[in-house]
Amino acid sequence: MxxxxxxxxxxxxxxxxxxxxxxxxxxxxxxxxxxxxxxxxxxxxxxxxxxxxxxxxxxxxxxxxxxxxxxxxxxxxxxxxxxxxxxxxxxxxxxxxxxxxxxxxxxxxxxxxxxxxxxxxxxGGRQYEIDNYDHLEQAAQTLARIHQVGRQHLFHHRPTFGLDEYFHQPLALLQETSLIPAALKVDFITALTKLGAQLTCMWHTDWEALRLHGDCHPGNILWRDGPLFVDLDDARDGPAVQDLWMLVSGDLNEQRVQWDILLECYTELTEFNINELSLIEPLRAMRMVYYLAWVVRRWRDPAFPKAFPWFEEADFWMRQIAEINAQTVLLQSPPSLMMPQF
CATH class of the missing domain: 3.30.200.70 (Phosphorylase Kinase; domain 1)
Structure with a gap:
């Protein structure tokens, strides 16, 4: 509540x-x-x-x-x-x-x-290559060093990752918006409600909060004889895994290999709480919902309708319903990511 x-x-x-x-x-x-x-x-x-x-x-x-x-x-x-x-x-x-x-x-x-x-x-720098294991290894080691500094103390004014900011507030905003086609609104909110119930069951606090980059996707890494991390605009407190999971992509086998590399290199320099792996799919679900609410929240800025012209289209929201339902099923399923052997 x-x-x-x-x-x-x-x-x-x-x-x-x-x-x-x-x-x-x-x-x-x-x-x-x-x-x-x-x-x-x-x-x-x-x-x-x-x-x-x-x-x-x-x-x-x-x-x-x-x-x-x-x-x-x-x-x-x-x-x-x-x-x-x-x-x-x-x-x-x-x-x-x-x-x-x-x-x-x-x-x-x-x-x-x-x-x-x-x-x-x-x-300047080159693009970070998501399929380059050398890039992944060095990114993991640099993130470990970032987190070593991040653990020295917490933010006093910035928020902490959690369901309130990343699900409950977005849900309330999405319930009120008129951007979702009326014919799909009930199905969309129903799908979000089911997702929220599963998220509430799975979200836990068995992790140590530390200062994070917060939005550590490959687009925020440049390559200059090693990784250069940019745009800490979303920095906040949270679990270490939040800065790791967006660097993993591909099919399940590829993800397992990447997680093995990522955590092996990361733990050479700092500790990692293995219980945080169970937060990967909840964090992914929260990011999906937060993104939709972010666009709604900024819609009166003329730059947004121009950049997201498909946002009011029925096909877009039908895909969102399908993706949210699929994510809910994934959250209900046994973990598909085996324990990395790092």
Whole structure:
């Protein structure tokens, strides 16, 4: 059952966050804010792919390249942004390859017309190869080092992975939205309710919380003679397995091999609680539901209808119902992933 504070949070999300669309963040405002940091911008602004925030690459008069990230207001507080930056800087100080924000005028968080932003060095790299075992080995070792730092203390202001944020709040939002075709709404909510019942049975807290990257999919890893981890925007406390499971793909046999490699290399440097493996499918289910609610929550931002034109189509929601039902069956089935022999 949702608490009163959770209900208030959901209402606030519905009423406030979706209306923000970055329309006030014009190029002149962006350029002025960059000059105010002391950087002499000597190029145009090249937009980089980001829906949640607005991100541009640019060069200064010395041809040094930077990336400016303007954070979506009302998502993170200043304290939460600082915690992300502090964590990233701690990782960089430990000689871990991450994209850490730069400090200007004694702070990493700048302001432009009420919008917080940060500037990062532009760090190029090749794409992380999901089928390259050498890449997987080095990514596992680097994640182990990230988690060693993450275990030193927890976040004070950022949230912890759990069912409230990643299922109950999204469910409440999806129940209210008009984006789901009316003819499919009952079937969709019924499927979500069954999934939620199974998630509640399977979610456990037999794990040690630590500070995580939080969104560690292959797209957030670049390759520069080793893995470079970028975009810690979703950093929060949670189980170590959250930063591992999205690096595994392919059929069941391929997944078993990848998990053996991943955990063998990871545990060479730090411990891993084997009980966390039972959270893989619940975390996958929570990510599915959270993603749908995220698009709904941002729909009033003009960038979202343009980027997701199929989101209101019946075929899309029929596929979601089928995938949610399949995930519920998977959660009810005996674990298909055998104990890795790492």
């Amino acid at each position: 949702l608490s009163c504070s959770s209900v208030f949070y959901i209402i606030a999300e519905i009423m406030i966050q979706p209306s923000f669309d970055f329309q006030t963040l014009d190029p002149e405002t962006v350029l002025d804010s960059l000059w105010n940091t002391g950087i002499r911008v000597d190029s145009g602004l090249t937009p980089l792919n980001s829906y949640e925030n607005r991100v541009w690459q640019f060069s200064d008069e010395d041809r040094k390249r930077y990336v400016a990230k303007f954070y979506r207001p009302q998502r993170w507080s200043l304290e939460q942004l600082y915690e992300e930056h502090q964590f990233t800087q701690q990782l960089a100080e430990a000689n871990i390859a991450v994209a850490a924000p730069l400090s200007f005028h004694g702070t990493t968080v700048q302001q432009a017309e009420g919008i917080s932003f940060a500037i990062f060095p532009s760090l």
